[in-house]
């Protein structure tokens with residue numbers, strides 16, 4: 001399926017989008033952008049009357065008094081309150097929130113899934129969301145959920161926001177457009193998009209079918225990890241994050257807005273597009289990031305460092321150094337370590353690791369962990385390279401080698417992840433996954449020397 005044939009609403013974008021073609025570079029910057037000249041008040045937030053007859057409205061992503069408040073001032077055709085009232089509860093049975101602990105579902109173990117297949121029925125961003133795991137508690141603003149999305153149909157006159165969460169979107173197949181209150185973000189595989197809590201948007205399919213992974217972050221927002229002794233450069237560089245320029249719709253058509261709130265979904269009828277922000281300024285905005293700009297730093301003499309060196313974004317939990325969620329990227333890189341077992345070591349971890357394959361082959365699992373596939377190694381559950389990876393890496397000629405054709409990621413959380421009934425019974429679980437370690441041989445025979 002290619003470009004959707006449904007007529008796309010007119011979006012008025014500024015005539016001079018600038019050198020970044022509709023995006024502004026920087027992580028967490030205080031941006032300002034206007035789609036019409038003079039729409040943004042200067043030197044103040046709340047003039048008695050705003051230019052063009054716009055309404056001023058603040059969107060606060062943190063407490064007003066946070067140590068680093070995040071908020072954005074929007075100048076819009078109508079205030080949001082006109083966009084959402086009289087809510088009706090609806091059911092999106094595949095989109096689950098924590099706590100979602102089914103006594104009949106066992107989450108303890110090593111799990112792996114083939115790609116969740118597309119379905120015959122058309123699915124939108126809302127109906128196509130399939131929750132795989134949940135962790136923590138949405139009501140406490142702690143933890144996360146992981147989802148696979150299967151999207152073939154654009155949302156039409158249909159809008160959404162999540163009061164529960166920030167959404168980290170990792171496309172694996174197809175291209176999506178996030179038309180948001182603050183502007184437009186297009187994403188494709190090897191890019192990610194982050195949609196902040198409370199921001200209204202519509203998802204369109206630019207090239208389908210679209211499949212990917214979502215980490216729904218109930219807690220504190222994602223931020224760049226401290227680089228420590230690495231210094232001021234490498235890993236994810238702030239300038240490679242892009243926030244959209246203002247773009248608005250002035251469209252009066254019967255529409256719906258769906259809200260995710262404490263794990264429930266409600267809709268409200270509205271008479272116009274809520275994407276009517278003509279100008280905005282602030283540091284609370286959606287953004288995209290090209291994973292190909294991630295500069296990996298690794299071992300240049302011996303040993304295999306902890307995967308935290310590959311952290312792209314981290315969502316703090318309140319306990320320093322222990323993330324609610326780390327988003328970690330395993331991309332192409334050179335392997336040069338001498339006298340070293342180069343793939344991941346065998347390990348058990350208090351953190352729970354859900355991995356997805358964006359493309360290619362993952363070094364610890366040469367077979368079975370395929371693009372679109374997912375694995376879960378839960379809290380303190382042992383895992384590591386399969387037998388084939390172990391034998392290969394233990395006997396390899398350790399010349400400098402480019403690990404090519406590889407891009408996988410990990411959503412790692414301090415909380416145990418619980419499988420949903422969908423993940424346990426409907427999704428293509430590989431029943432034989434654990435046998436990939438079965439053939440690991442005993443090599444010990446009591447005599448010294450390397451075997």
Ligand SMILES: O=C(O)Cc1cc(O)ccc1O
Nearest residue numbers: 306307343344345353364383
């Ligand atoms: O389990 C995995 O494959 C992820 C992972 C990779 C790595 O290089 C070190 C530790 C780790 O958990």
Ligand SMILES: [Fe+2]
Nearest residue numbers: 347353377383
């Ligand atoms: Fe691991």
